[in-house]
Amino acid sequence: MQADYGFAKKKLSIYIFGFSLCVLLTLTAFGAVIYPTFSKAATLGIIFTAALAQFLVQVICFLRLATETEQGVNNILSFIFTLVILITIISCSCWIMWSLNYHMMS
Amino acid sequence: MLRELFFGKLTWEAIPYHSPIIMGAGLFMVAVVIITLGLITYFKFWTPLWKEWITSVDHKKIGIMYLILSGVMLLRGFSDVVLMRSQQALAAGSQLGYLPPEHYDQIFSAHGVIMIFFVVMPMMFALLNIALPLQIGARDVAYPFLNSLSFWLTFVGAMLCNASLVIGDFSNAGWTAYPPLSEMYYSPSVGVDYYIWSLQIAGIGTLLAGINFIVTILKMRCQGMTLMRMPIFVWSALCSMILVALAFPVLTVTLGLLFLDRSFGMHFFTDFSGGNPMMYINLIWIWGHPEVYILILPAFGVFSEVVATFSQKALFGYVTMVFALVIITFLSFLVWLHHFFTMGAGANVNAFFGLATMVIAIPTGVKVFNWLFTMYQGRIVLATPMLWVAAFFTTFAIGGMTGVMMAVPPVDFQVHNTLFLVAHFHNVLIGGALFGYFAGVIYWFPKAFGFRLNETWGKWAFACWIIGFYLAFMPLYVIGLDGFMRRVNHYANEVYQPYLIMAAIGALFVLFGVLFQIGQLIVSIRQRHLLADHTGDPWNGRTLEWSISSPAPLYNFAHIPAVADRDSFWGFKESHLGDGRIHPRELRYVDILLPKNTPAGFVIAMFTGILGFALVWEMPIPGAIGLIGAIATMILKTLDTHTEYYLDAETVKQTELSHLREILQCPTT
Amino acid sequence: MSHDLALAEHQHAESASIDVFGFWLYIMTDCILFGCLFASFLVLNLPGAAGPDLKSYLNLRDVLLETFLLLISNFVFGLAILSSYKNSVKKVQGWLALSFLLGASFVFLELREFAQLAQEGFRWDLSGKASSFFALVGTHGFHVSCGLFWIAVMICQLPFIQTDIAQRRLTYLGLFWNFLDIVWIFVFTLVYLTGAL
Numbered sequence: 001m002q003a004d005y006g007f008a009k010k011k012l013s014i015y016i017f018g019f020s021l022c023v024l025l026t027l028t029a030f031g032a033v034i035y036p037t038f039s040k041a042a043t044l045g046i047i048f049t050a051a052l053a054q055f056l057v058q059v060i061c062f063l064r065l066a067t068e069t070e071q072g073v074n075n076i077l078s079f080i081f082t083l084v085i086l087i088t089i090i091s092c093s094c095w096i097m098w099s100l101n102y103h104m105m106s
Numbered sequence: 107m108l109r110e111l112f113f114g115k116l117t118w119e120a121i122p123y124h125s126p127i128i129m130g131a132g133l134f135m136v137a138v139v140i141i142t143l144g145l146i147t148y149f150k151f152w153t154p155l156w157k158e159w160i161t162s163v164d165h166k167k168i169g170i171m172y173l174i175l176s177g178v179m180l181l182r183g184f185s186d187v188v189l190m191r192s193q194q195a196l197a198a199g200s201q202l203g204y205l206p207p208e209h210y211d212q213i214f215s216a217h218g219v220i221m222i223f224f225v226v227m228p229m230m231f232a233l234l235n236i237a238l239p240l241q242i243g244a245r246d247v248a249y250p251f252l253n254s255l256s257f258w259l260t261f262v263g264a265m266l267c268n269a270s271l272v273i274g275d276f277s278n279a280g281w282t283a284y285p286p287l288s289e290m291y292y293s294p295s296v297g298v299d300y301y302i303w304s305l306q307i308a309g310i311g312t313l314l315a316g317i318n319f320i321v322t323i324l325k326m327r328c329q330g331m332t333l334m335r336m337p338i339f340v341w342s343a344l345c346s347m348i349l350v351a352l353a354f355p356v357l358t359v360t361l362g363l364l365f366l367d368r369s370f371g372m373h374f375f376t377d378f379s380g381g382n383p384m385m386y387i388n389l390i391w392i393w394g395h396p397e398v399y400i401l402i403l404p405a406f407g408v409f410s411e412v413v414a415t416f417s418q419k420a421l422f423g424y425v426t427m428v429f430a431l432v433i434i435t436f437l438s439f440l441v442w443l444h445h446f447f448t449m450g451a452g453a454n455v456n457a458f459f460g461l462a463t464m465v466i467a468i469p470t471g472v473k474v475f476n477w478l479f480t481m482y483q484g485r486i487v488l489a490t491p492m493l494w495v496a497a498f499f500t501t502f503a504i505g506g507m508t509g510v511m512m513a514v515p516p517v518d519f520q521v522h523n524t525l526f527l528v529a530h531f532h533n534v535l536i537g538g539a540l541f542g543y544f545a546g547v548i549y550w551f552p553k554a555f556g557f558r559l560n561e562t563w564g565k566w567a568f569a570c571w572i573i574g575f576y577l578a579f580m581p582l583y584v585i586g587l588d589g590f591m592r593r594v595n596h597y598a599n600e601v602y603q604p605y606l607i608m609a610a611i612g613a614l615f616v617l618f619g620v621l622f623q624i625g626q627l628i629v630s631i632r633q634r635h636l637l638a639d640h641t642g643d644p645w646n647g648r649t650l651e652w653s654i655s656s657p658a659p660l661y662n663f664a665h666i667p668a669v670a671d672r673d674s675f676w677g678f679k680e681s682h683l684g685d686g687r688i689h690p691r692e693l694r695y696v697d698i699l700l701p702k703n704t705p706a707g708f709v710i711a712m713f714t715g716i717l718g719f720a721l722v723w724e725m726p727i728p729g730a731i732g733l734i735g736a737i738a739t740m741i742l743k744t745l746d747t748h749t750e751y752y753l754d755a756e757t758v759k760q761t762e763l764s765h766l767r768e769i770l771q772c773p774t775t
Numbered sequence: 776m777s778h779d780l781a782l783a784e785h786q787h788a789e790s791a792s793i794d795v796f797g798f799w800l801y802i803m804t805d806c807i808l809f810g811c812l813f814a815s816f817l818v819l820n821l822p823g824a825a826g827p828d829l830k831s832y833l834n835l836r837d838v839l840l841e842t843f844l845l846l847i848s849n850f851v852f853g854l855a856i857l858s859s860y861k862n863s864v865k866k867v868q869g870w871l872a873l874s875f876l877l878g879a880s881f882v883f884l885e886l887r888e889f890a891q892l893a894q895e896g897f898r899w900d901l902s903g904k905a906s907s908f909f910a911l912v913g914t915h916g917f918h919v920s921c922g923l924f925w926i927a928v929m930i931c932q933l934p935f936i937q938t939d940i941a942q943r944r945l946t947y948l949g950l951f952w953n954f955l956d957i958v959w960i961f962v963f964t965l966v967y968l969t970g971a972l
Binding site: 004005006007009010012015019022023026029030033034040043044047048050051054055058059062063071074075078079082083085086089090093094097098101 | 791792795796799800803806807810811813814817818821823835836838839842843846849850853854856857860946950953956957960961963964968969971972
């Protein structure tokens, strides 16, 4: 009886597909910095987009996070909640620390 | 050279010969340990202690051990109170009292750490362990071995904190250990290192327990128990454990970075070379605020259970209660800056967090009203747990109101770090969390031990606590508003002395309350046959834990129940009253799969303790022994495939039948 | 013995699901842990912070190589899991060993990078910037090292444990290994690439 781990079954085709995408995205990001062709803002945009894209590719193709099973839904919900808290902590910390620096260190 | 490898910085000078009070306390503690070991030997209890308690993975036994740890540490934390209150009552004007600042600082630091990490949290986990699996109709928690490991790691953390009393000293940077004071330059002694490692170790234990209970609640409920049919205590536990899982890693990082600063000369929180002490304060409160909600939410859960049971009425507004819990859980991550309004952030930042803090009071208020509505038109029984609930309503309301006052940044600028703040947080922690857990302990004591606690002694303890609490903290609100700062061991203006003397008298009343509680325990044990719970349902309860014998059998339920509604046991009693028949299906007993006891949790924790002590005193070889020992034990454990056994159906049948006989022999009321 | 075989099998499969969920939750807590390290890094690297920038010490080609080593190691681990579906212990051990080698090369390169940085003066006790760099990247490297130790233990243990337990443990390790690669995406983006601009 196959246990419900909450992740879709790994398939070689999806793996290879995901791996190729990751290689592409990594090369794009590094390439944009090693061979600077765009403005700083545009380059930052490229590397952040590439990072987010690669994050999604790895989560969907490698981790195989999916909503097919009940446990999969549990996994995704807990992941989303963790990400929400994470983004809150990081962004509010930056905001607070910037504000403190601005008001107290001039 | 060899000496350094084995003993690091540790020398005989670490023992505090020159401080009579500390030596006295330390010797007393050592004496207690020796007497305890002696008693165990005298009663030939070592074998059962090892086989049935230390190696136990049974949530019921682990819960009891958490309770014992909590009770013992309460005595240590409370002795800090006696010292502080007496010092402040004496040290006015030209009198300096008997505690110099360095010692006083260690006392309030230890007091905070012990009360939060080693009294309230263990008491909370005790109740979660004793009651929660029974409430959801489960045989145990999701990871019994991890449960044992969590307890022993917490125990080791507490023992490290206790060790600091006799070997070395403890931190004097407060329970939150702000840098730069907690950095190596200003705190060169091992005190802050003890603080770091006892909290890191206990923190890992707590984190593992958090994951354990989340999975237990989400995956091990009995058939038919949907999320919206769970007892509210289980909901409050779920929310609290989610907070544990998300907040404790922050503590791990924060203390880890402080350790790197102290031991490796890094610059996270130094005030030069690019460090930022405010970052520590930011991080520690990202953990610290959810931590106080971790402490209070299960207490709210206890109140829901106790109010419903002792009003003999279903909890009012179940769905609203659930929503309130979930909203509080989410919002508790959005308010942490209110702990440092005064530290220089701009008005926008302060306003955002001030508003969020005020908003979080709303769902809490909803809960209080729902409890009151539950009591309305109920048939109230004023047993001791209900007394604690009644006290909670007023006390927590006052504490909550002062909290909302301080949520307004301009007000907070006046009272930040005064005794007003101290009174507020003790108000909500004692009036909210502690009263709740006391109620919970009395409520679930029969389920854990098989007999109730003596009501009279309980009521005397309650009376002393209530009077003591108000006497101790109301004066602090007054002088705090006047500007009396916290953490001072002496003050020049004698006009404050009468208030502090009143506070000291309050502490004395609380001391009597604690003594009455100890007395209650002793008297109840002696009267245990009179107070025995024969039916398993001493309070005419509503939830599943009251449907089995007291104490609960090893396997909890002979047949995992199937429920169709909330408060299913109450419904079962209502519909079966007068039935008096035993249904044949219930007489078929099966073998029950149970986890085997294992020493691994205890052993890993002990090695971790050695590692912790070695890190404090920079002892390379003991540190290596601790690390390698812990890892080796973990690997050996993974090779152990015989972790479960079957309890045969015949034993189950005999246990169940003897319980049924016990019920039948009870006089009907 | 009157215990229900079907029930026991159901409990067993249930327990696998329960176990993996718990490990997933642990990974969530590890996310928060890394999140705080990222937050500290970002805060201590706000413009105007004291101390030299990482920029002048950076060698992006080395970082690219490290990235590929970890990525391929992650992919190879997936191949190990696919082999485990076919129940061939030797193949799984083989892929795990390759994954180990790639991961170990990653750690080796990273340690070499740290040693070079220290030699050139970018030491961890130099400034807040430097400390946060070493803490973030170092913690990731420490996690990878623990993962390598675990892979090694797993390779040794595999012939001696039951198939379903082996699959469960490979799943945990796979989640952990994958998670580390995901964190690395953010490390190289926020620390190295942003730092080089």
